[in-house]
Amino acid sequence: MAETETTTEPRHPDSSRRSERSRRAIYEAALDLVTEVGYARTTIEGIASRAGVGKQTIYRWWPSKAAVLLEAFLDLVTPVDPAHGAGFPDTGDLEADLKAVLRASVDELTDPRYEGPTRALAAAGIVDETVGAEFLEKLLDPGLRLYTERLEAAQEAGEADPGIDPRIATELFVGPLLHRWLLRTLPLTHDYTDRIVEYALYGLRPRG
Amino acid sequence: MAETETTTEPRHPDSSRRSERSRRAIYEAALDLVTEVGYARTTIEGIASRAGVGKQTIYRWWPSKAAVLLEAFLDLVTPVDPAHGAGFPDTGDLEADLKAVLRASVDELTDPRYEGPTRALAAAGIVDETVGAEFLEKLLDPGLRLYTERLEAAQEAGEADPGIDPRIATELFVGPLLHRWLLRTLPLTHDYTDRIVEYALYGLRPRG
Amino acid sequence: MAETETTTEPRHPDSSRRSERSRRAIYEAALDLVTEVGYARTTIEGIASRAGVGKQTIYRWWPSKAAVLLEAFLDLVTPVDPAHGAGFPDTGDLEADLKAVLRASVDELTDPRYEGPTRALAAAGIVDETVGAEFLEKLLDPGLRLYTERLEAAQEAGEADPGIDPRIATELFVGPLLHRWLLRTLPLTHDYTDRIVEYALYGLRPRG
Amino acid sequence: MAETETTTEPRHPDSSRRSERSRRAIYEAALDLVTEVGYARTTIEGIASRAGVGKQTIYRWWPSKAAVLLEAFLDLVTPVDPAHGAGFPDTGDLEADLKAVLRASVDELTDPRYEGPTRALAAAGIVDETVGAEFLEKLLDPGLRLYTERLEAAQEAGEADPGIDPRIATELFVGPLLHRWLLRTLPLTHDYTDRIVEYALYGLRPRG
DNA sequence: GTATAATCGAGACGGTACGTCCTGTCTTCGA
DNA sequence: TCGAAGACAGGACGTACCGTCTCGATTATAC
Numbered sequence: 001m002a003e004t005e006t007t008t009e010p011r012h013p014d015s016s017r018r019s020e021r022s023r024r025a026i027y028e029a030a031l032d033l034v035t036e037v038g039y040a041r042t043t044i045e046g047i048a049s050r051a052g053v054g055k056q057t058i059y060r061w062w063p064s065k066a067a068v069l070l071e072a073f074l075d076l077v078t079p080v081d082p083a084h085g086a087g088f089p090d091t092g093d094l095e096a097d098l099k100a101v102l103r104a105s106v107d108e109l110t111d112p113r114y115e116g117p118t119r120a121l122a123a124a125g126i127v128d129e130t131v132g133a134e135f136l137e138k139l140l141d142p143g144l145r146l147y148t149e150r151l152e153a154a155q156e157a158g159e160a161d162p163g164i165d166p167r168i169a170t171e172l173f174v175g176p177l178l179h180r181w182l183l184r185t186l187p188l189t190h191d192y193t194d195r196i197v198e199y200a201l202y203g204l205r206p207r208g
Numbered sequence: 209m210a211e212t213e214t215t216t217e218p219r220h221p222d223s224s225r226r227s228e229r230s231r232r233a234i235y236e237a238a239l240d241l242v243t244e245v246g247y248a249r250t251t252i253e254g255i256a257s258r259a260g261v262g263k264q265t266i267y268r269w270w271p272s273k274a275a276v277l278l279e280a281f282l283d284l285v286t287p288v289d290p291a292h293g294a295g296f297p298d299t300g301d302l303e304a305d306l307k308a309v310l311r312a313s314v315d316e317l318t319d320p321r322y323e324g325p326t327r328a329l330a331a332a333g334i335v336d337e338t339v340g341a342e343f344l345e346k347l348l349d350p351g352l353r354l355y356t357e358r359l360e361a362a363q364e365a366g367e368a369d370p371g372i373d374p375r376i377a378t379e380l381f382v383g384p385l386l387h388r389w390l391l392r393t394l395p396l397t398h399d400y401t402d403r404i405v406e407y408a409l410y411g412l413r414p415r416g
Numbered sequence: 417m418a419e420t421e422t423t424t425e426p427r428h429p430d431s432s433r434r435s436e437r438s439r440r441a442i443y444e445a446a447l448d449l450v451t452e453v454g455y456a457r458t459t460i461e462g463i464a465s466r467a468g469v470g471k472q473t474i475y476r477w478w479p480s481k482a483a484v485l486l487e488a489f490l491d492l493v494t495p496v497d498p499a500h501g502a503g504f505p506d507t508g509d510l511e512a513d514l515k516a517v518l519r520a521s522v523d524e525l526t527d528p529r530y531e532g533p534t535r536a537l538a539a540a541g542i543v544d545e546t547v548g549a550e551f552l553e554k555l556l557d558p559g560l561r562l563y564t565e566r567l568e569a570a571q572e573a574g575e576a577d578p579g580i581d582p583r584i585a586t587e588l589f590v591g592p593l594l595h596r597w598l599l600r601t602l603p604l605t606h607d608y609t610d611r612i613v614e615y616a617l618y619g620l621r622p623r624g
Numbered sequence: 625m626a627e628t629e630t631t632t633e634p635r636h637p638d639s640s641r642r643s644e645r646s647r648r649a650i651y652e653a654a655l656d657l658v659t660e661v662g663y664a665r666t667t668i669e670g671i672a673s674r675a676g677v678g679k680q681t682i683y684r685w686w687p688s689k690a691a692v693l694l695e696a697f698l699d700l701v702t703p704v705d706p707a708h709g710a711g712f713p714d715t716g717d718l719e720a721d722l723k724a725v726l727r728a729s730v731d732e733l734t735d736p737r738y739e740g741p742t743r744a745l746a747a748a749g750i751v752d753e754t755v756g757a758e759f760l761e762k763l764l765d766p767g768l769r770l771y772t773e774r775l776e777a778a779q780e781a782g783e784a785d786p787g788i789d790p791r792i793a794t795e796l797f798v799g800p801l802l803h804r805w806l807l808r809t810l811p812l813t814h815d816y817t818d819r820i821v822e823y824a825l826y827g828l829r830p831r832g
Numbered sequence: 833g834t835a836t837a838a839t840c841g842a843g844a845c846g847g848t849a850c851g852t853c854c855t856g857t858c859t860t861c862g863a
Numbered sequence: 864t865c866g867a868a869g870a871c872a873g874g875a876c877g878t879a880c881c882g883t884c885t886c887g888a889t890t891a892t893a894c
Contacts, residue, residue: 013843013844014842014843014844014886016886017842017843017844017845017885017886018844019844019845022844022845022846038335039335040335040336043874043875043876044875044876044877045874045875045876046875048846048847052846053845053846053847054844054845054846054847054848055846055847055876055877055878056844056845056846056847056877056878056879057844057845057846059877059878060844060845119334119335120335122334122390122391123331123332123334123335124331125391126327126330126331126334126390126391127246127247127248127327127328127331128246128248129392132391132392133392135391136391136392136393140391140393141393144393151412158414159413159414160412160413160414161412161413161414161415162414164407164412165403167394168384168400168403168404168407169407169412171383171384171387171388171393171404172380172383172384172404172407172408172412174387175379175380175383175384175385175386175387175388176376176379176380176383176384177383178383178386178387178390178391179379179382179383179386179387180379180383182330182334182386182390183330183333183334183340183343183344183348183386184337184340184341184344185344185348185349185352185379186375192376195373195376196376196379196380199372199376199377199380199408199411200380200407200408200411200412201411201412201413202411202413203407203408203409203410203411203413204359204368204369204372204377204380204408204409205367205368205369205409205410205411206366206367206368206369206370207369221864221865222864222865225864225865226865227865227866230865230866230867251853251854251855252854252855252856253853253854253855254854256867256868260867261866261867262865262866262867262868262869263855263856263857263867263868263869264856264857264858264865264866264867264868265865265866265867267855267856267857268865268866429869429870430860430868430869430870432860433859433860433868433869433870433871434870435870435871438870438871438872454751455751456751456752459848459849459850460849460850460851461848461849461850462849464872464873468872469871469872469873470870470871470872470873470874471850471851471852471872471873472851472852472853472870472871472872472873473870473871473872475851475852476870476871535750535751536751538750538806538807539747539748539750539751540747541807542743542746542747542750542806542807543662543663543664543743543744543747544662544664545808548807548808549808551807552807552808552809556807556809557809560809567828574830575829575830576828576829576830577828577829577830577831578830579831580823580828581819583810584800584816584819584820584823585823585828587799587800587803587804587809587820588796588799588800588820588823588824588828590799590803591795591796591799591800591801591802591803591804592792592795592796592799592800593799594799594802594803594806594807595795595798595799595802595803596795596799598746598750598802598806599746599749599750599756599759599760599764599802600753600756600757600760601760601764601765601768601795602791608792611789611792612792612795612796615788615792615793615796615824615827616796616823616824616827616828617827617828617829618827618829619823619824619825619826619827619828619829620775620784620785620788620793620796620824620825620827621783621784621785621825621826621827622782622783622784622785622786623785623787637838637839638837638838638839640891640892641837641838641839641890641891641892642839643839643840643890646839646840646841667879667880667881668880668881668882669879669880669881670880672841672842676841677840677841677842678839678840678841678842678843679841679842679843679881679882679883680839680840680841680842680882680883680884681839681840681841683882683883684839684840833894834893834894835892835893835894836891836892836893836894837890837891837892837893838889838890838891838892839888839889839890839891840887840888840889840890841886841887841888841889842885842886842887842888843884843885843886844883844884844885844886845882845883845884845885846881846882846883846884847880847881847882847883848879848880848881849878849879849880849881850877850878850879850880851876851877851878852875852876852877853874853875853876854873854874854875854876855872855873855874855875856871856872856873857870857871857872858869858870858871858872859868859869859870859871860867860868860869860870861866861867861868862865862866862867862868863864863865863866863867
């Protein structure tokens with residue numbers, strides 16, 4: 001009789017009873033739909049129906065369409081992403097290492113399996129700060145940290161000026177890459193990222 | 209090509225009879241709503257009702273919510289944007305000029321009046337290629353072209369290596385800026401853009 | 417800008433623009449569904465879909481499923497119902513007239529086309545006072561009034577005791593009829609209503 | 625017919641192990657909810673939660689919401705209802721006895737504790753034949769039988785015409801009562817039932 | 833006095849329908 | 864002819880319940 005209700009807590013359900021089967025089906029449906037019809041035309045209702053799942057099962061575990069997709073994408077990418085996987089190469093040649101990683105990133109961003117979901121998530125994150133934060137923390141940051149670490153190693157090895165801030169330097173490489181990819185200014189090629197690495201390492205000043 | 213089109217093209221109606229009053233009201237309503245409730249919760253119906261305008265008046269002149277907002281934003285920004293206005297400074301000191309322009313860009317992107325609409329448009333453009341193309345052409349490219357021109361001038365003046373591609377070099381400056389702004393990785397400050405300019409001009413290599 | 421909103425008025429839409437086509441389609445769909453699957457399994461969504469109509473078109477004009485059905489039923493019955501149509505016979509023989517009308521009522525209540533909707537409406541009205549009031553006013557009362565009038569005429573003609581209350585007397589006939597029909601106590605036959613008329617007219621006391 | 629049913633009948637489970645505590649809690653919750661929020665807004669889930677009981681415990685023992693409520697109401701009413709309790713008075717004065725019992729019925733139907741559940745059950749029974757049959761058998765018929773018996777006694781005592789059918793005569797009293805109560809045509813008062821008794825006993829014909 | 837099996841509270845699940853909001857089209861009427 | 868207004872068919876939203884199901888954790892006979 002006595003209802004011990006304090007306030008309307010968000011109230012996470014009991015995750016130990018969660019249906020693994022449904023979770024995976026939802027991931028798959030979400031990724032497929034985004035790829036097939038695009039993010040805007042992907043609906044929760046559509047995901048539920050394609051996954052053979054009640055809508056409530058989605059609303060029970062995720063707060064939004066973006067959250068579903070983010071998790072689905074993380075699940076897809078985790079065992080594959082270099083950041084979560086192999087790590088950053090350190091052959092002793094900074095230039096070559098940077099070029100190799102950036103080329104790999106170009107390939108990944110260009111892969112039709114990844115392009116749709118990634119764009120969707122990026123867009124959602126740009127507008128919605130919460131999604132953005134999670135996108136950043138879960139997907140982007142791990143990758144950026146590897147650049148930073150490689151650059152620090154390079155500084156110790158005398159390959160890079162010890163005065164520079166490795167984090168800012170990281171963005172000198174990644175910024176142009178994402179710029180071209182997100183805004184579709186010009187084609188995103190290996191040649192482009194190679195140049196970026198060269199320019200960033202040696203500067204734009206006239207070379208004596 | 210054929211001027212005498214007979215098929216029932218759903219062409220723009222007679223724009224000479226268009227109500228200037230309504231157009232401006234729509235611009236204002238669209239920008240206000242995006243700022244107040246965000247892009248996703250801004251609806252055509254809402255814009256129409258706030259502008260005191262029939263829905264059809266919007267559908268008659270614009271193909272989508274994004275198009276309305278883009279035009280509204282262009283209208284807002286045109287007389288103000290350095291790219292569309294003053295032009296790029298050329299004091300003979302490339303480093304100082306780049307720093308100044310990037311600082312101005314930071315201020316603009318940070319201005320609460322611009323932030324909402326710009327983010328919304330960028331996000332829409334990331335997902336929808338058509339919107340993206342128009343966003344690029346009308347808003348972004350004019351600005352980028354000024355960078356390119358300034359860099360070419362710098363090359364002729366011996367301030368920059370003649371071997372570099374000015375367009376790619378441009379992205380070395382703008383990429384990190386947009387990266388930090390779009391993805392909210394870290395605060396976007398004047399100090400940050402100053403460093404970007406320095407790193408890009410002098411390179412990351414150890415300086416003798 | 418100034419929103420002249422006082423309170424959240426229910427706000428009747430402009431009924432002059434109402435689609436006659438949709439209204440009739442909704443009536444038909446509602447009646448069909450109630451007959452086919454019963455009231456409880458008749459849904460607004462089902463009515464809308466069968467009528468080829470948006471749900472909102474129903475919600476715009478009716479407050480509830482019961483209201484739709486009531487109106488649909490009234491529309492069906494108006495040109496047919498004796499109460500709304502021919503009127504009550506007055507042959508000068510009260511007993512015969514009452515028997516005839518009650519037999520007609522029995523036939524109507526037994527008609528499979530009417531039974532479903534009428535039961536549904538009666539049930540809805542029993543629980544929901546608003547529906548009940550409208551059901552009473554629009555469907556029942558007109559019929560009851562005819563009984564009352566006939567009984568008054570009978571009183572003037574010396575066929576009935578002038579001391580009795582015609583309204584209460586009316587219920588002496590109609591009450592048992594509805595009782596048997598609503599509660600399905602025993603079969604509702606012409607013989608039954610004949611007896612009711614006889615008992616009510618001549619009383620249950622031993623007849624000298 | 626075949627006693628040795630082998631198919632997996634979804635029979636009632638072992639009722640000897642049934643939790644009395646839960647049963648009573650469910651009764652109480654069901655009656656309270658119907659009174660508080662009405663039949664339509666009373667849900668199985670709501671009953672379960674208010675009774676502090678698992679949903680399955682309800683589904684295990686009852687086939688429907690109406691069945692729960694019917695049983696709950698029977699449990700409430702059994703020790704009180706004249707039909708199930710005291711029986712029908714026989715003072716030798718038929719008119720007085722009928723008036724007394726009908727007045728008691730009016731009081732009961734008017735009692736706020738009973739009104740909600742009874743209306744709900746009646747409505748459910750009107751639409752759903754199964755519920756109706758049980759409602760009739762368990763709640764209504766026992767009462768009606770007492771009327772019939774009293775009328776038979778009256779016939780033997782010479783208080784009533786031996787030619788009349790006691791069952792039909794019963795409905796002459798009960799019909800108008802339920803009519804007014806169910807359909808809310810006019811207020812249900814002691815005066816009204818007194819008149820009904822008088823009219824039915826002495827007839828509507830001119831007395832003279 | 834334990835086994836052992838059914839019932840219990842709880843609540844996740846696949847679904848259906850709710851009532852609301854918006855979309856993009858269409859129609860009406862006033863300027 | 865355009866504009867304000869808004870009804871229309873339709874689709875999706877996020878919520879509430881349905882009836883089924885699966886979990887331990889009690890019980891309460893039957894061994």
